[in-house]
Amino acid sequence: MAGNSQRRNRRTSNKKGMQVGSGGQRRRGLEGKGPTPPASARKGHKKNRVANAQARQAAARRPAPRRGGVKGTSEMVVGRNPVYEALRDGVPATTLYVQQYIDNDERVRECLQLAGERGNINLMEAPRPELDRMTKGLNHQGLVLQVPPYEYAHPEDLTAAAYDNDEDPLIVALDGVTDPRNLGAIVRSVSAFGGHGVVVPERRAAGMTAGAWKSSAGTAARTPVSRVTNLTRALEGYQKAGLTVVGLAADGEHTVEDLEALAGPVVIVIGSEGKGLGRLVGETCDYRVRISMPGGAESLNAGVAAGIVLYEVARRRA
Numbered sequence: 016m017a018g019n020s021q022r023r024n025r026r027t028s029n030k031k032g033m034q035v036g037s038g039g040q041r042r043r044g045l046e047g048k049g050p051t052p053p054a055s056a057r058k059g060h061k062k063n064r065v066a067n068a069q070a071r072q073a074a075a076r077r078p079a080p081r082r083g084g085v086k087g088t089s090e091m092v093v094g095r096n097p098v099y100e101a102l103r104d105g106v107p108a109t110t111l112y113v114q115q116y117i118d119n120d121e122r123v124r125e126c127l128q129l130a131g132e133r134g135n136i137n138l139m140e141a142p143r144p145e146l147d148r149m150t151k152g153l154n155h156q157g158l159v160l161q162v163p164p165y166e167y168a169h170p171e172d173l174t175a176a177a178y179d180n181d182e183d184p185l186i187v188a189l190d191g192v193t194d195p196r197n198l199g200a201i202v203r204s205v206s207a208f209g210g211h212g213v214v215v216p217e218r219r220a221a222g223m224t225a226g227a228w229k230s231s232a233g234t235a236a237r238t239p240v241s242r243v244t245n246l247t248r249a250l251e252g253y254q255k256a257g258l259t260v261v262g263l264a265a266d267g268e269h270t271v272e273d274l275e276a277l278a279g280p281v282v283i284v285i286g287s288e289g290k291g292l293g294r295l296v297g298e299t300c301d302y303r304v305r306i307s308m309p310g311g312a313e314s315l316n317a318g319v320a321a322g323i324v325l326y327e328v329a330r331r332r333a
Contacts, residue, residue, distance in 0.1 A: 090162040092225050093155040095122045101160055102129035105236070106228040110137040114146055114157035126158055165223035168239035170249050173212035174256055174280075176239070183280040184258055185328055188214040190246060190296045191287035192317045195221040198240075199230025200318030201285070206234035208325040209332070213238065214282075216246040247295045253282050254301070260284060262292050262300035263320055269304045271327050276302060278331040283324050285317050 092101045092108075099122055101108065111130045117123060130136040146155050177184035187205050192198060198221040202213055221227060222242065228235050243249040250260050259276045262284040271277070284300060286292035291314075297303065306315065306323055315323070 089164050090225055091150055092160040092162060093150050093153045093158070095126065095156045095158050097225075098158045098160045099126050099129070100229060101162070101225050102126060102133070104229045105233045106160075106225045107163055107165075108133075108136050108160050109163050110139055110161040112139050112141050112146060112149070112159040112161070114155075115140050115142050117157040123158065162225050162228075165240070167223070167242040168212060170214060170241045170243055170252065171256075172239060173214070173241060174253070174258070177211045177280075182209075182211075183332070184253075184282075185210040185280075185325075186212055186214060186253070186258070186282045187321055187325070188246060188250060188282055188284045189220060189286075189317070190216070190284055190292050191219060191290055192285065193219065193221050193287065194317075195224045195226035196230040197221065197317045198223070199227040199232075199235065201321045202227070202231040202238050202240065203234045204318065204322040204325050206231075206238040208322075208329040210238070210325060212241060214241045214243060214246070214249055217242055217244050247299050250282060250284065250296065250299045254299075258282050259302070260300045262286070262297055262303045263306070263324065264292055264297065264303045265305055265314060267303035267305035269302055271304050271306050271324055274302060274304050277324075277328045281328065283321070283328075285321050285324075288314050288317055 092098050092106070098111070102111075108130075111126065113123070113127070127138070130138060141149075143157070146157070146159055150159060173186050174184045185205075185208075187201060187210060189198065189201065192201075192215070198213070198215065204210075205213055215222065223235060223240050231238070241249075254260055258280045260282045261274065261276060263286065284292060284296060286296070291297075292300070292303075304324075306320060308315070
């Protein structure tokens, strides 16, 4: 009996059990897999290897972004009209100081309203002697606006931003431009014509002050400005990165409309209206170009000159 029982158990255990379903895998296997990818996207294909090699070369020539450029210094805008204009034009600000017991006229009310609408400006009430001390005796008229230090970009950030957008870098460098309004106007032109930033030297040059912010008409918020200790060295760095350095000069060997190099990656260097380019900066330039002026003017304002050249670059790239 025991033997019969074991034989029955063996036969039972050898019986075929329930079939496990495919879970729809067979049906899905019959479905289409979409269009065939291009050769450059198919792994192992010759065109895929070429595309990968080109991507590696492009990554190698792109400088990695280096944040943490130099910072400017904080600034005070004083007086009712200057404070109103700074708030109206979007100049960055941290604190609006209002004199205690100030005569609450229409301009004061407008300043308070604009600061309140921003939502990120502190309102502080201070006695007149404190405002006198803060402004070193300037006629503040009871209103003082504190502008935070401008955070300058690193020079390599400007080229990195261009390469990230698959664009040839277009940068404007200023040599000896000391008027903040000119700097602001140039920042505005760079933004309008698709440029990637502005480079200024630390010494004997305008920085991003409240006046420059106002002249930029808000474009300084999206167009970076880099501040360098040595402009010549910065230009040489751009040359090593593959950019052509083109300086504007009244006696330039080429005209703006004839220089083919403006269609590629380029740094346009603009000097002061009176002195033009410095000697070392001029010698560093790959080309020196002039703007044709049939009217006979000796020179142009730096902001106007920048706008003309940037328009020519944009026209060539269109």
